[in-house]
Amino acid sequence: MEQLIRKIESSLYKGFIDQNKPVSAQFKPKLLTNKNHESVLSTLLQELKTCNTFTFSVAFITEGGLATLKTMLYDLKLKGIKGRILTSTFLNFNQPKMFKELLKLENIEVRLTGEKGFHSKGYIFEHTDYYSLIVGSSNLTDSALKANYEWNVFLTSLENGEIINHFKNQFEDAWNAAIPLTEEWINSYNQHFELQPFIKQLTGNTFQINEKYLTNQLAESLSVQPNKMQSVALQQIKELRETGANKGLIISATGTGKTYLSAFDVRNFAPKKMLFVVHREQILKKAMQDYRKILGGNEDDYGILSGNSKAVDAKYLFATIQTLSRDQYLQEFTKDHFDYVLVDEVHKAGADSYLKVMNYFEPEFLLGMTATPERTDGFNIYELFDYNIAYEIRLQAALEEDMLCPFHYFGVTDFEKDGEIVDNATELRNLVSNERVRHIIEKINYYGHSGDQVKGLMFCSSKEEAKNLSISLNNAGLKTTALTGDNTQDEREDAIQKLEKGRLEYILTVDIFNEGIDIPFLNQIVMLRQTQSSIIFIQQLGRGLRKHDSKDYVTIIDFIGNYKNNYLIPIALSGDQSMNKDNVRRRTVNTDYIQGVSTINFEEIAKKRIFDAINNTNLSTLKTLKDAYLEVKNRLGRIPTLFDFIEQNSLDPEVIVGYSENYYSFLVKMKEEIPSLSDYEQAVLTMISKEFLNGKRMHEVIMIQELLKEQAISKESYLAKLNDYGTYVDEATIQSVENIFSLKFHVQNDIKKYGFKPVITNENGIYQFNEEVQESLRDSYFRGYIEDIANCAHNKSKKYDKTKPLTLFEKYSRRDACRLLNWPHDDSSTIYGYRAKHNTCPIFVTYHKKDEVETSQAYGDEFLAPELFRWFTRNRLTLDSNEVKTILSSKEAGLQIYLFTKKDDGEGSDFYYLGEVDIAEDTPKNETMPDGKGNLLPVVTMNLVLEQPVQYDIYHYLVEE
Template sequence: MNQLIRKIENSLHKGFIDQNKPVSGHFKPKLLTNNHHESVLSSLLQELKACKTFTFSVAFITEGGLATLKTMLYDLKLKGVKGRILTSTFLNFNQPKMFKELLKFENVEVRLTGEKGFHSKGYIFEHKEYYSLIVGSSNLTDSALKANYEWNVFLTSLENGEIINHFKRQFEDAWNAAIPLTEEWIAGYKQNYELQPFIKHTTTNALEINTNYLTNDLAKSLSIQPNKMQDAALLQLKTLRETGAKKGLIISATGTGKTYLSAFDVRNFAPKRMLFVVHREQILKKAMQDYRKVLGGNEEDYGILSGNSKDVNAKYLFATIQTISRNSYLHEFSKDHFDYVLIDEVHKAGADSYLKVINYFEPDFLLGMTATPERTDGFNIYELFDYNIAYEIRLQAALEEDMLCPFHYFGVTEFEKNGEIVDDATELKNLVSRERVRHIIEKVNYYGHSGDRVKGLMFCSCKEEARSLSILLNEAGFKTVALTGDNAQEEREAAIQKLESGELQYILSVDIFNEGIDIPFLNQIVMLRQTQSSIIFIQQLGRGLRKHNSKEYVTIIDFIGNYKNNYLIPIALSGDQSMNKDNVRRKTVNTDYIQGVSTINFEEIARKKIFDAINNTNLSTLKALKDAYTEVKNRLGRVPTLHDFIEQNSLDPEVIINYSDNYYNFLLRMKEDIPSLSEYEIATLTMLSKEFLNGKRVHEVILIEELLKESFISKESYIAKLNDFGAYVNDETIQSVENIFALEFFVQNDIKKYGGKSIIKLIDGNYQFNEEIQESLRDSNFTRYIVDIVKCALIKSRKYNKSKPFTLYEKYSRRDVCKLLNWDKNEEGTLNGGRIKNGTCPIFVNYHKNEEDSAAKYLDEFLSNDLFQWCSTKNRTVMAKDINPIVHSTENGVAVHLFVKKHNGEGKDFYYLGPVSVDSESAKNQKLEDEGVHYGVVTMNMLLETPVQYDIYHYLVEE
């Protein structure tokens, strides 16, 4: 407790007296504004996860705001953590349905205050030995917690602090005078609320006019204009055509208005005749309606060519591919009959029917549109359009531009029976059991939907599952229908109409609604099948992303079982195609990459299932690498470089290098016909790739870059270049760089693998490549590989702090640490626990040991997010010659650095958690037992200079 008091005293000193005082960051007062680094929501979640109880006093609450907390509150319920929420009816902002959502939280007591003008916005969290408080401008709305520019103060206090007690007294007074929230109260409130229909409150806390009350004539008079994305795309299409191009490709996320975009471009192009080709008649009719809104004109200008209609003389012809690809219809038109041809869902264009049509017509311009151009059959869509990508906007960018309906994604735990969770091998009878149906109902009711009633789409794994679940859901009181590929188009259209009118609540589907269908009123998507493809995942999620005035957001409920492909979920949501396991883990732990008010939430057990899948899956199989390679090659129309993979947001070059040692070897595995290299040139590429491409230390990369420009550089000029680049410079680091290039740092196997001789030498004060490399650099082919490595390394170096050896929360192997601490030799093979050398001491911790590992009995433990109890290796005492110097490292000026990984499933790399100070008084001898054998260890407490950030801390600590 005394230590805690000192921390808070120091934090208050920093917050209110001297901002330069170095203190633990966890307790310092701070301003929360929803910037790029920290949102009010992330701080709320951090405090909720660690608290004993919580108290919210907020005037305004929305369903979207509650949605952001639902997963956390569910996990807290399982842990027995309870809380209280005090709110009001001030300005009639809070909607009746929101109050119903509040009643779903079994571990939260809710009361309503009658306090006049109640406008508070405060969140109090009780922890084991202290309280934390967030108070300021943020109501409990998704906009206020994540997107709006807000001012909230975060404070920490001990129980006897006057500020926290003042807040608590104010709250208790209002709480005791408030009334409980009940179903009966909500019914009465709803009656009064509905008497004021014309003005409504939005999630942004502003007032808006309800456009449902506008007259039809007024609504029709509002002209349709391009949105921001469409304006940019139209300009790029115009610019593309001005270069003489006759083909163009638009890649645009589902729901961003591709059809309207094409209509605007047709209006600008003003063709004499236009052909719009798509694969389904239902889409055709909707597209024609949208075109009429944009282009106007006479009704007879528009026509459909399909199995049911033959309007071949129309100026604007909308045709199904199945019909127009038939010779009897195709040859009814001359090759130049249409001067503008558009292919929708063009990722299907590799089929013979599409190619037949595309190759037949000779329009002035051919436009292809798709949300997902990626293909797994090797067909090159990009080549079909002369590699002219006129415009591209993916999910993340579309959300940022507010072009899509916000979503709240919930990764929930699949049904469990007798300790077994649904997995890849689960039999159909268990997928359609009544117990699983009850589990599904519980989740869809808890996570809910925006709008008056649910209008949902459930994706099932097979036809039998869809049909059986529909029957069982109907027996439980729901109104559902199952649709599969066996159902006619008319049946599908009728079901969609019933869903919109309220006659149905859910359509259960197997794949048929993945794409090419427009159901903008959907407010809930339920995924009851495992994720087989990130492309299909986004297609299914995208069914709900169209904006509609009946909803403020769409709820995505994804049932996560023991599926081997669970790792695809964070890949799909983040769009990260790097196949780098650490990137995938980070995207599961920290979901702040999602833009706007949208959120991604995983129940704790479901998140663990994803981590298991990541750990147990080889992301870099030959097939996966080849598919990604082919995609980039197809997009560029040439053999890509490593740098191209970064530019195209594709494979992480490090994944390629880990697979094949160097890019030359990789290209050979891709069956590319490339100029051969000598054995020594290949060894050199391997050394430069494996040691420097990761960008963790930029010093060597800068030296290589300079020697590619000139045959030599003086030591003084090299140091000046490092200073210009902002890199830290000292004699030990320069010596380490020379040591690395001389191969003296490496063990014998690596020396042999890297060619056996010094790569860069220091001669008469100048650095230069060895003679053999200088000769090889006369060959532009070999040089290109080196330049490529340097470009990648410099890009990767951007995420590392150049002013010091290590960057917080980045990952390092023991080998990396030996190098970056300027050790003369790579001692990774014997570097366990901790060791002092050259005034530095890295501490390596594998936090969760295997049960069969005797080290499982070690006592490594986070006591808090800024205090770590470290346990030595076996058979050590406080006075041991390798332990006592660590105990007294702080007073002796030894720099101790803490590196932690969750478990061995993460591989060789550890998270860097920063410098630590060892509390020498905490060091003690401990006795442990392993299979009847007693041995001694030493434990000591280490205070972290920077508290571990919320997401990394909980990821490491949780089992």
């Protein structure tokens, strides 16, 4: 407790007296504004995750605000953590349906205050030894917690602190005078609640004219105008045509208005005849309606060519590909009959029917549109449009631009019975069992929906599941129907109309609604199948992303079973196609990358299943890498460089060289016809790729870049370049750089792999490539490989602190530590748990040991707090052992101790760097641990104090089972 008091005192000193005081940041007072990558929501979730109980006093609450907390509150319920919420009916802001959502929270007691003008916004969290408090401007709304510019103060206090007691007493007074929230109270409130169509209440304290209301009233008198994205895209298409291009490709996320965009461009182009090609008649009819809004004109100007209509003379013809591709209809038109042709969902254009039509017509301009141009069959969509990407906006950017309906994604745990979890082999009878049906209903009710009535779409794993599950859900009281590829177009349209009118609550399907269908009123998407590809995942999620007056957000409920492809979920949600396992883990742990008020939430058990899938899956198989490679090659129309993969948000170059030593050998495996390199040239490429591509230390890369400009550079000039770059410079680091290039640092296997001879030499203070490398660099092809690696390294170095050898919370291997701590040799194979050498002592801890680890190796290392770590030395040591004495005298001896930790062996060889540590006074002790044979082995334990508390998301990722 005394240590805690000192920490809080020093934190308060830093917060209120001297901001430059170097103290632990754990309890530092701070301002939460939703800016600078730290939202009110992330801090709120952090406090909820670690508290013993919590208290909220908030005037205004929305369904979206509750949605952001529901997963956390569910996990807290499983742990027995309870809380209280005090709210009100002030200004009639809180909706009756929101109060119903509050009643679903079984571990939360809710009361309503009658306090006049109740306008508080405070969140109190009780921890084991202290309290924390968030108070300021944020109500419990998704905008206030994640998007709005807010001012909230975060404070920490001991139980006897006057401020926290003042807040607690104020809350208790209001709480005791308040009435409980009940079903009866909600029914009464609902009867007296007055909707206000002209005025809408915002998530703060102000009001403004309801734009939706005015838009509806004035829609007939105002012409439709391009939105921000469409205006930019139209300008880019215009500029493309001005270059003489007659083809262009639009890549635009589902729901961003591609059809309207194309109609605006047709209006600008003013063709004599236009052709719009789609793959379904239902889409065709909707597209024609949208075009009429934009283009106007007589009804006779518009016509349909499909199985049911043959209006071939229309000025604006909308045709299904199935009908148009038949010779009897295609031959009715001359090749130049249409001066403007549009192809919707153009990623399907690899099919013979599309190619037949596109090769036949010769319009003045051809426009293709798609949300997902990626294909896995190697067909090059980009080539069809002469590699002219007229405009591109993907999901994250569209959310940031507020072009889509916000979503709250919930990765929930699928049904489990007798220890068996839904997986690829689960039989149909278990997928539609009464227990699973109850589980599904429980989850969809808990996570809810925006709007008055649920209008949902469920994606199932098979036709049989869709049909049988629909029957089971109907027997349980829901109104559902199953639609598959066996149903007619009329049956599909009829079901959609019933869903819109409330006569159905859910449509269950397999994949017929993945794309090309416009159901903007959908407010809940349920995924009851494994994720087969990130493309299909985004297509299905996208069904609910169109804005509609009836909803403020869409709920996505993803039932996560024991599927080997679970790793695709964070890949799809983040758009990170790097195939870097660490990136995928981070995208699962920290979901702050999602833009706007949208959120991504995983129940703890579901999250663990994703981590298991990441650990157990090889993300860099030949097929995976080849598909990604061909996608980038097709997009660019040439063999890509490594840096191209970074620019195209594709494979991590480190993944490529991890698979194939260097990029040249990778291209050979891709069967590219490229100029050959000698064995030694390949060895040099391997060395530079393996050692420097990661950008963890730029000293060597800067040396290489300078020698590419000049044949030689003096040590003085090199040091000046390092200083210009702004990185740290000391003699030990320069010696380490020289050891790397001379191969003195490397073990024998690496020396052989790198060609046996120094790549860069140092003679009399002059650095230069060896003669053989100099000769090879005269070949621009070989030089291009080296420059490419340096460009990638510069890009990757951005996430590292160039003023220090190691960057907090980034990942390093034992070998990285040897190099970056300037050890003269690679001693990584002998470090094991730790090693004190060269005035440094890196400690490497695998937090969760495998069950099969010998008892004598199952050390009890553990976090006691985010800034405090209990560490075990090797066994068979005591406080009198020389090895232990060296560590304990680290301060006096100038020995720097560094802590590296990884969750488990599934993470590979890399560890999170948690910073330099000090040994807490009076904590080193002689203890014992079992050897598995009935004996006890001596071991020394001590507490290590970190220079900075471990980042919230990484800390919980590491410690949780």
